[in-house]
Amino acid sequence: MSLVINGVEKETDADGFLVEADLSEEAINDIAAAQGVTLTDEHRAVINYLRQKYTEDGHTPNLRNLMKGLEEDGVLTEVSSAKLFDLFPDGGAAKQGVKIAGLPKPFGKGGY
Template identity: 50%
Template sequence: MPYTVQGQELETDDLGYLIEADYSDEVVEVIAAAEGLSLTERHWEVIRYMRDEYREHGQTPNFRHMLKGVNAFWPEADSKALYELFPMGPAKQAAKVAGLPQPFGKGGY
């Protein structure tokens, strides 16, 4: 399921994750639309967090670490709030929408 962004086809794995990270906002919009998500500012905050974590650690956080990290800028966030944003699984779906490769194992570090 490759995504086409600005006329360029991006390579994905079997689950629709990009093979190589792409940090453009256009990629986020295309993948979010494919996932059936209408992005809000909260989505973008989580996406920026996931991208920062990937840049810093070379992988994305698992759900527990994600929740802890998100609480730094969204203190009232809980599991339910993250599942409302990313109903297919916050750690994995947020990574996909952020234009990042598939998380390792059960969802990163």
């Protein structure tokens, strides 16, 4: 499978996650469009946080740690699982948010 980002074909896994991270702004815009998500400042704040954590830790946080980090860092004014699922309705920020961020598939507790 593949996804076209800024005119370049990128390899994806069976679930549509990029195999290799793409941290370009075009990746965010193209993947969000393909996912049918209209990006807001809140989406971008979560996506930038996910990218930061991926860059620092080599992986993205699971939902629990994501919520804790978003709250501690003041990324969102309201942090709840319901809010994150409102922003990213197809699996929440820990899955769809990671996908739109242009990052590889996360493998948290229990796997995805």
